[in-house]
Amino acid sequence: MEAGWRDIDLLNPTDEHKMLRDSVRSFVTAEVEPQALDHDRQEKFNLPLFRKLGDLGLLGITVPEAYGGSGLDATAAVIVHEEISASDPGFCLAYLAHSMLFVNNLAVNGSEEQKKKILPAACAGTRVGAMAMSEPNYGTDVMGMETTARRDGDHYVIDGQKMWITNGCIDDAGTPADDVLIYAKTGEKNGRPMISTFLVERGQDGYEVGQKIRDKSGMRASNTAELVFTNCRVPKTSLIGEEGESVHHMMRNLEIERVALAAMSLGIARRSLEAMVKYSKERKAFGKPLHSFGQIQRHIAESYAEYRACSTYVYDTARRMDLWSDRGNRVDSDGVKLITTTLAKNIADRAIQVLGGYGYVGEYVVERLWRDAKLLEIGGGTLEAHQKNITRDLTRD
Numbered sequence: 001m002e003a004g005w006r007d008i009d010l011l012n013p014t015d016e017h018k019m020l021r022d023s024v025r026s027f028v029t030a031e032v033e034p035q036a037l038d039h040d041r042q043e044k045f046n047l048p049l050f051r052k053l054g055d056l057g058l059l060g061i062t063v064p065e066a067y068g069g070s071g072l073d074a075t076a077a078v079i080v081h082e083e084i085s086a087s088d089p090g091f092c093l094a095y096l097a098h099s100m101l102f103v104n105n106l107a108v109n110g111s112e113e114q115k116k117k118i119l120p121a122a123c124a125g126t127r128v129g130a131m132a133m134s135e136p137n138y139g140t141d142v143m144g145m146e147t148t149a150r151r152d153g154d155h156y157v158i159d160g161q162k163m164w165i166t167n168g169c170i171d172d173a174g175t176p177a178d179d180v181l182i183y184a185k186t187g188e189k190n191g192r193p194m195i196s197t198f199l200v201e202r203g204q205d206g207y208e209v210g211q212k213i214r215d216k217s218g219m220r221a222s223n224t225a226e227l228v229f230t231n232c233r234v235p236k237t238s239l240i241g242e243e244g245e246s247v248h249h250m251m252r253n254l255e256i257e258r259v260a261l262a263a264m265s266l267g268i269a270r271r272s273l274e275a276m277v278k279y280s281k282e283r284k285a286f287g288k289p290l291h292s293f294g295q296i297q298r299h300i301a302e303s304y305a306e307y308r309a310c311s312t313y314v315y316d317t318a319r320r321m322d323l324w325s326d327r328g329n330r331v332d333s334d335g336v337k338l339i340t341t342t343l344a345k346n347i348a349d350r351a352i353q354v355l356g357g358y359g360y361v362g363e364y365v366v367e368r369l370w371r372d373a374k375l376l377e378i379g380g381g382t383l384e385a386h387q388k389n390i391t392r393d394l395t396r397d
């Protein structure tokens with residue numbers, strides 16, 4: 001991989017960011033890239049490799065050092081997601097579910113006691129976390145969720161099913177995640193559901209994996225599972241924040257999720273662009289390199305310009321994000337995900353086209369990136385959900 005256009009200052013605002021990008025890129029080249037194709041083919045999550053991200057300080061990238069994290073900002077999180085995803089988006093999705101949906105969520109919303117108990121091991125990678133919001137019958141319409149938690153003395157009793165949970169299981173045997181943050185209904189106020197978050201640990205009675213979801217089109221290097229909660233009694237100390245107050249947690253966590261998913265899209269777009277540039281120089285047709293043909297130039301040039309425009313938008317949004325403030329940036333977290341996910345899919349598609357038959361084969365990487373990119377238009381909010389949210393925000397008086 002070459003090209004100075006990946007390293008402009010905007011994408012590495014400080015020396016610390018540049019060092020982070022360099023070290024993640026070296027790790028990715030040495031350890032992530034060699035295993036990516038195989039783990040996609042086998043539909044297997046690489047747990048030992050995941051644990052190594054803990055040794056590098058990446059699993060708690062945004063968490064204060066006092067809890068075992070690296071104490072960095074949203075831009076740092078974007079850098080890590082872009083770099084890992086440029087090689088293995090499936091593995092990166094497992095990283096995102098742990099480091100953003102679980103670890104960052106708990107760091108922002110948990111109590112001092114909960115953070116001290118859970119975060120050091122989660123940042124080190126000795127425990128794997130997940131976040132369970134979606135359900136079999138409720139995805140975009142998340143407020144309709146059917147999972148409930150009712151207070152019973154010093155406990156809460158959780159009942160319901162969660163669907164599509166990344167890291168929901170950590171192996172083929174269906175071992176559940178060590179820890180899961182689960183959203184559940186705890187009542188109603190003025191006709192609106194009250195949502196609460198609970199921390200459930202593996203081994204608690206009534207928490208089990210329903211099934212590992214197999215045969216996904218892409219993101220096969222991450223595990224996706226259905227989780228079942230049956231009369232699951234958790235101590236009242238498992239409640240995160242105040243009872244019924246979690247809609248705000250959920251919405252703020254979705255913001256960093258969407259920006260991180262946009263960063264993953266940048267990684268896919270960049271890698272696809274690099275693949276088509278390289279191939280167009282090496283491959284000849286009609287006695288000339290492919291890049292001498294106008295139609296191939298259009299694929300390359302449009303991909304470059306679109307990638308650069310989207311990078312600017314994603315890094316600018318990350319730079320303005322304060323993970324610890326109550327005020328978020330909902331419209332741009334929807335905006336970056338809306339535009340970069342389809343960009344990634346389209347650029348991967350063009351790369352396949354430029355590589356011809358070879359592009360359609362796993363060894364040449366871009367067909368895997370294309371399959372992985374499609375998920376980004378669905379997970380963490382569908383394109384239609386982003387369109388709805390942005391329009392609602394822009395038309396509000």
Ligand SMILES: Cc1cc2nc3c(=O)[nH]c(=O)nc-3n(C[C@H](O)[C@H](O)[C@H](O)COP(=O)(O)OP(=O)(O)OC[C@H]3O[C@@H](n4cnc5c(N)ncnc54)[C@H](O)[C@@H]3O)c2cc1C
Nearest residue numbers: 131132133134138139140164165166378379380381382384
């Ligand atoms: C591989 C994978 C990993 C995932 N990981 C997680 C995870 O870790 N945790 C988690 O909680 N969830 C996870 N999800 C779930 C994901 O967030 C949902 O799939 C997503 O939110 C969409 O929900 P749905 O699949 O139920 O689709 P639906 O909400 O049923 O949508 C179906 C279609 O209808 C459209 N639609 C729905 N409502 C509207 C509307 N009002 N206007 C216009 N169109 C609409 C949608 O855009 C979509 O095109 C994951 C999903 C996948 C596939």
